[in-house]
Amino acid sequence: xxxxxxxxxxxxxxxxxxxxxxxxxxxxxxxxxxxxxxxxxxxxxxxxxxxxxxxxxxxxxxxxxxxxxxxxxxxxxxxxxxxxxxxxxxxxxxxxxxxxxxxxxxxxxxxxxxxxxxxxxxxxxxxxxxxxxxxxxx
Amino acid sequence: xxxxxxxxxxxxxxxxxxxxxxxxxxxxxxxxxxxxxxxxxxxxxxxxxxxxxxxxxxxxxxxxxxxxxxxxxxxxxxxxxxxxxxxxxxxxxxxxxxxxxxxxxxxxxxxxxxxxxxxxxxxxxxxxxxxxxxxxxxxxxxxxxxxxxxxxxxxxxxxxxxxxxxxxxxxxxxxxxxxxxxxxxxxxxxxxxxxxxxxxxxxxxxxxxxxxxxxxxxxxxxxxxxxxxxxxxxxxxxxxxxxxxxxxxxxxxxxxxxxxxxxxxxxxxxxxxxxxxxxxxxxxxxxxxxxxxxxxxxxxxxxxxxxxxxxxxxxxxxxxxxxxxxxxxxxxxxxxxxxxxxxxxxxxxxxxxxxxxxxxxxxxxxxxxxxxxxxxxxxxxxxxxxxxxxxxxxxxxxxxxxxxxxxxxxxxxxxxxxxxxxxxxxxxxxxxxxxxx
Numbered sequence: 001x002x003x004x005x006x007x008x009x010x011x012x013x014x015x016x017x018x019x020x021x022x023x024x025x026x027x028x029x030x031x032x033x034x035x036x037x038x039x040x041x042x043x044x045x046x047x048x049x050x051x052x053x054x055x056x057x058x059x060x061x062x063x064x065x066x067x068x069x070x071x072x073x074x075x076x077x078x079x080x081x082x083x084x085x086x087x088x089x090x091x092x093x094x095x096x097x098x099x100x101x102x103x104x105x106x107x108x109x110x111x112x113x114x115x116x117x118x119x120x121x122x123x124x125x126x127x128x129x130x131x132x133x134x135x136x137x138x
Numbered sequence: 139x140x141x142x143x144x145x146x147x148x149x150x151x152x153x154x155x156x157x158x159x160x161x162x163x164x165x166x167x168x169x170x171x172x173x174x175x176x177x178x179x180x181x182x183x184x185x186x187x188x189x190x191x192x193x194x195x196x197x198x199x200x201x202x203x204x205x206x207x208x209x210x211x212x213x214x215x216x217x218x219x220x221x222x223x224x225x226x227x228x229x230x231x232x233x234x235x236x237x238x239x240x241x242x243x244x245x246x247x248x249x250x251x252x253x254x255x256x257x258x259x260x261x262x263x264x265x266x267x268x269x270x271x272x273x274x275x276x277x278x279x280x281x282x283x284x285x286x287x288x289x290x291x292x293x294x295x296x297x298x299x300x301x302x303x304x305x306x307x308x309x310x311x312x313x314x315x316x317x318x319x320x321x322x323x324x325x326x327x328x329x330x331x332x333x334x335x336x337x338x339x340x341x342x343x344x345x346x347x348x349x350x351x352x353x354x355x356x357x358x359x360x361x362x363x364x365x366x367x368x369x370x371x372x373x374x375x376x377x378x379x380x381x382x383x384x385x386x387x388x389x390x391x392x393x394x395x396x397x398x399x400x401x402x403x404x405x406x407x408x409x410x411x412x413x414x415x416x417x418x419x420x421x422x423x424x425x426x427x428x429x430x431x432x433x434x435x436x437x438x439x440x441x442x443x444x445x446x447x448x449x450x451x452x453x454x455x456x457x458x459x460x461x462x463x464x465x466x467x468x469x470x471x472x473x474x475x476x477x478x479x480x481x482x483x484x485x486x487x488x489x490x491x492x493x494x495x496x497x498x499x500x501x502x503x504x505x506x507x508x509x510x511x512x513x514x515x516x517x518x519x520x521x522x523x524x525x526x527x528x529x530x531x532x533x534x535x536x537x538x539x540x541x542x543x544x545x546x547x548x549x550x551x552x553x554x555x556x557x558x559x560x561x562x563x564x565x566x567x568x569x570x571x572x573x574x575x
Contacts, residue, residue: 040442082357083356
């Protein structure tokens with residue numbers, strides 16, 4: 001289809017600075033947005049009215065009721081197991097990219113171990129999802 | 139009796155205009171020109187025709203339209219232009235701003251309302267300016283027991299992370315802020331920052347509604363991140379690269395949405411969830427938990443979070459275009475100029491017209507292929523943004539257990555199906571090296 005893409009790419013050694021050079025622009029963009037957007041908050045703080053006469057104004061919002069208790073409490077979300085699953089399966093999903101991006105240079109037999117890996121991953125995920133339904137253990 | 143309008147007198151009118159012109163000239167001479175010189179003194183000026191441009195020369199060139207073209211051209215090739223204006227922040231903020239306005243009008247039309255109407259005479263087109271001024275002049279109220287530094291930093295960090303996401307998106311051939319080798323992985327890394335910022339801001343507010351909203355946002359973004367990552371693996375298998383520019387170049391004849399429609403649909407649904415839009419807007423569910431994790435934000439802080447979320451929306455729509463809809467590829471909207479017109483001008487019988495500007499337009503930075511690419515890219519991105527906006531007027535909100543069920547059971551299975559479709563296309567010899575297509 002597009003021959004230039006499917007050429008076998010040689011392994012090239014690149015300098016650390018060369019790699020960082022392209023990433024530094026992402027950081028520069030991050031910094032630029034901070035430099036542009038922080039003045040918006042500062043100007044707003046300068047020109048907006050500030051009256052501190054009424055302490056009720058600075059209470060947390062609870063729809064007109066007087067707030068009770070601390071804001072940061074122990075909160076039962078019931079779906080904690082999904083967060084634990086994310087920690088494992090996010091890493092496994094990224095592992096697949098190492099294989100997926102080089103699959104055109106690999107032999108066809110190299111796909112079999114990955115199929116086994118996918119099988120293990122799928123089985124483990126199914127078991128974890130089965131366990132996640134049991135709310136009593138979370 | 140009070141007079142509504144004073145009597146019009148031509149002499150007073152002319153006097154006021156000359157007065158204004160006088161003060162404009164005085165201010166430009168006393169302040170404008172020195173400021174331009176001071177700024178030019180500190181900028182690295184380019185070498186044009188083997189001659190280093192001095193501030194005096196640059197100022198002369200700025201005043202002359204034809205001479206200023208190479209100066210603007212060299213400015214367009216700097217990193218600052220890319221970061222601040224074209225593929226970077228300015229472009230994204232422009233699209234984000236117009237998306238906010240278009241969304242309000244579109245939603246109003248869907249619900250048989252008129253939407254913003256009065257500000258700016260024509261269909262309320264200046265509503266955004268009015269909203270911006272309103273937000274800027276509103277008081278910022280922070281809860282007394284909040285963790286103030288983190289609470290102040292969260293909106294700015296949200297916008298900055300969205301901007302870092304935009305930095306990775308290629309808009310036209312060669313026009314990308316950061317052309318990273320592993321662009322797709324960098325995109326996943328940047329997306330991973332959003333739940334952290336959400337949870338930080340909701341925790342620092344020390345209030346109950348933001349806390350619940352932040353926890354919901356964490357669950358939602360985390361459960362949809364794995365289908366998001368897995369649904370894009372099909373594209374990577376077929377192209378064999380993680381660089382977004384190369385992924386776009388691989389779609390010159392066929393878009394990947396033709397071969398991987400399941401992956402595209404899964405990516406679109408996860409995109410809606412990552413953007414916290416209806417039907418997945420649980421973190422900001424306004425009828426359940428006030429405004430979710432945005433409850434304690436007021437004034438400009440809320441405005442910044444809104445701007446950040448719409449920049450994020452543009453970046454996701456652009457990512458969809460880059461991966462599945464062929465990026466800037468498309469037939470020529472503005473056809474390239476035939477070489478004989480550039481060389482000899484337009485000849486019709488005895489008359490020939492020289493077009494000296496044409497030659498410059500083809501070799502300069504702002505050339506036909508750039509305009510063509512940007513037109514196609516923006517056109518496709520706008521269509522994807524419309525598809526993101528329309529569900530807001532159509533669907534109800536899903537429950538959180540249904541949301542997690544969709545994310546972990548259905549979408550992950552579908553994205554595995556997508557991976558096997560990609561592998562099948564590769565090993566059946568349809569695509570790939572020496573394939574049929």
